[in-house]
Amino acid sequence: MRRARSSAAAKPRGQKRSGASRAPAAAASAPGADRARRPAGQAGGGSRAAARQPSAKRRPQSSPRAQEAGAGEPPPEPPLPPPPPAAPSASELDLGEQRERWETFQKRQRLSFEGAAKLLLDTYEYQGLVKHTGGCHCGAVRFEVWASADLHIFDCNCSICKKKQNRHFIVPASRFKLLKGAESITTYTFNTHKAQHTFCKRCGVQSFYSPRSNPGGFGIAPHCLDEGTVRSVVVEEFNGSDWEKAMKEHKTIKSMSKE
Numbered sequence: 001m002r003r004a005r006s007s008a009a010a011k012p013r014g015q016k017r018s019g020a021s022r023a024p025a026a027a028a029s030a031p032g033a034d035r036a037r038r039p040a041g042q043a044g045g046g047s048r049a050a051a052r053q054p055s056a057k058r059r060p061q062s063s064p065r066a067q068e069a070g071a072g073e074p075p076p077e078p079p080l081p082p083p084p085p086a087a088p089s090a091s092e093l094d095l096g097e098q099r100e101r102w103e104t105f106q107k108r109q110r111l112s113f114e115g116a117a118k119l120l121l122d123t124y125e126y127q128g129l130v131k132h133t134g135g136c137h138c139g140a141v142r143f144e145v146w147a148s149a150d151l152h153i154f155d156c157n158c159s160i161c162k163k164k165q166n167r168h169f170i171v172p173a174s175r176f177k178l179l180k181g182a183e184s185i186t187t188y189t190f191n192t193h194k195a196q197h198t199f200c201k202r203c204g205v206q207s208f209y210s211p212r213s214n215p216g217g218f219g220i221a222p223h224c225l226d227e228g229t230v231r232s233v234v235v236e237e238f239n240g241s242d243w244e245k246a247m248k249e250h251k252t253i254k255s256m257s258k259e
Helices: 002-029 031-057 064-071 096-109 113-125 159-164 240-249 253-257
Strands: 130-135 142-147 150-156 167-172 176-180 185-188 197-200 217-220 232-238
Touching: 096 113, 142 167, 142 217, 159 240, 167 253, 176 217, 217 253
Parallel strands: 150 232
Antiparallel strands: 130 142, 142 176, 150 167, 167 217, 185 197
16 A cells, blocks of 8 residues: 555656646747747737837928938039129220221231230330330249339448448339249348348349339349340439438439339
């Protein structure tokens, strides 16, 4: 009797243990159980998707400006300004009875419309003057200047003019034109810094400068002019060592840079 109960009692306990150990694996591997869980998962997923739909409807839409930026297209370029009007030709000007003379003059002189106008303007505006040309020693700086063929030269003895023998004649700025060499020019100033002592950076020659006596004009070195246009030279000594007194006593030097 004792053995029967002990064997019977041992058997159920063994069955429970084996059944309990196989239940999770069977439930996980059984296709029926997997199919049974899918509807529940789909139903749950559908409820969650339905819950998310209102939030998806509330998502703000991108503005057209943001869409353009996202497309990577460059912004439109501003319109170009209109070109400047072209200079009128001789045929467009109202020359009246002088048209035939004008056209004959151009053909005879072999000049363009602009060249003919410049020749007549120079002849009238600079009446009694000649065009001098000149420059530095190396040729980097070249200029032209309208002045008399009879030059009035100042020989100054101030501290700097004495050392560099700065003899010059003075002209208004409107009668001077730098033809080339702006990038080759450097400037030295001292004391009041009103005088602009310009010279070539390559050869060191000062062919022109802006004097303290006439800051609105140019002082031209006559020895830097090309030959053939100077008829005579008159030299006047200027006591630049006592500059203020000399300027007060001189009657005409201040007006030499005026038109």
